[in-house]
Amino acid sequence: MVTIIDAGNSHLAERCPVADRAGQDAVAPHPMVKLEMKGVCKDFVTARGTTRALSDVNLDIYEKEFVSLIGRSGCGKTTALRIMAGLIQPTSGEVKIGGKSLWSGSTIDSSVITRMGIVFQDANLFPWYNILDNITLPLRLRGVSKSARHARARELMGLVGLDGFEKSHPRELSGGMRQRVAIARALSYNPDLLLMDEPFGALDALTRERMNLELQRIATVIGATVVFVTHDITEAVFLGSRVVHLTPRPGRIQDITTVDIPRPRPIEAQSGQRFVEIARNLREALDKEE
Ligand SMILES: Nc1ncnc2c1ncn2[C@@H]1O[C@H](COP(=O)(O)OP(=O)(O)OP(=O)(O)O)[C@@H](O)[C@H]1O
Ligand SMILES: [Mg+2]
Numbered sequence: 001m002v003t004i005i006d007a008g009n010s011h012l013a014e015r016c017p018v019a020d021r022a023g024q025d026a027v028a029p030h031p032m033v034k035l036e037m038k039g040v041c042k043d044f045v046t047a048r049g050t051t052r053a054l055s056d057v058n059l060d061i062y063e064k065e066f067v068s069l070i071g072r073s074g075c076g077k078t079t080a081l082r083i084m085a086g087l088i089q090p091t092s093g094e095v096k097i098g099g100k101s102l103w104s105g106s107t108i109d110s111s112v113i114t115r116m117g118i119v120f121q122d123a124n125l126f127p128w129y130n131i132l133d134n135i136t137l138p139l140r141l142r143g144v145s146k147s148a149r150h151a152r153a154r155e156l157m158g159l160v161g162l163d164g165f166e167k168s169h170p171r172e173l174s175g176g177m178r179q180r181v182a183i184a185r186a187l188s189y190n191p192d193l194l195l196m197d198e199p200f201g202a203l204d205a206l207t208r209e210r211m212n213l214e215l216q217r218i219a220t221v222i223g224a225t226v227v228f229v230t231h232d233i234t235e236a237v238f239l240g241s242r243v244v245h246l247t248p249r250p251g252r253i254q255d256i257t258t259v260d261i262p263r264p265r266p267i268e269a270q271s272g273q274r275f276v277e278i279a280r281n282l283r284e285a286l287d288k289e290e
Helices: 010-015 077-084 131-141 146-159 175-187 205-222 233-239 267-271 273-288
Strands: 033-046 049-062 066-070 092-097 116-119 193-197 225-229 242-247 252-258
Touching: 033 077, 033 225, 049 077, 049 225, 049 252, 066 077, 066 233, 077 193, 077 225, 116 175, 131 146, 131 175, 146 175, 175 205, 205 233, 205 267, 225 233, 233 267, 233 273, 242 273, 252 273, 267 273
Parallel strands: 066 225, 066 242, 116 193, 193 225
Antiparallel strands: 033 049, 033 092, 242 252
16 A cells, blocks of 8 residues: 655655745645555465465655554564565565665665665674774775764764763663664664664663654654654654554555654653544554454
């Protein structure tokens, strides 16, 4: 299913301003599709049989949009994200990024995915590297000079609020700080597509709330398209311009909800009438699944 961004999508409206031409009706430019999944199915074949993880997933994600992906455990969220990242190939169907197919037969077109950042549930930092070196690793692998790497890392550490921790090691940081390092690392090469799989799942409620505010701010600053997987309905609604609900066995798109709440959203927005209503509808839809 493809949904059209409507005028109520203030998140996109902020980033794709309506043309203002004197004496004429304002004309909204067409949002560009950043990522497309068309008829995507994924079967996992194991010694115990075949699991259909995703079935006929059709989704268009627009430039600079923030899409939350929710659903019960095992419904295929991580599988969908890994397919978007080109880490696994769909059994059938097509994935396009910026209008170009990710796969040609069984060969991946790596030129399509060069500006993609991925953040997983665990920060996955190298314990023997300090924070600066962890953040700059992708740049080092791309042959960026040391001075340019360090300048970029310092900029990112400011962005994610980690100034002064350059020489620290991951073990000296809290869980929330480690996740901020992982986000900075994913941002190091200016991704225009950021894929996040429950990045705050292991954090306590207060830290998670702070990280949600930070991520909202960072996403606005970098202007990337973000796909954000979470179990948490409040987090999904707070961050998302749209919330995609996947149902399990096999994973299918049940519905797509536009979150028509203006940004930036303060934490207090979570107790607003519209927010509560959207979250309640999503919870009821999830509760209906067995
Ligand atoms: N590599 C794999 N081999 C076999 N089956 C797999 C593999 N990866 C995922 N699956 C199966 O695919 C289905 C979807 O798994 P997936 O990890 O995408 O779910 P999820 O929605 O991310 O769950 P969670 O919320 O618990 O992280 C599950 O039934 C899972 O057992
Ligand atoms: Mg998962």
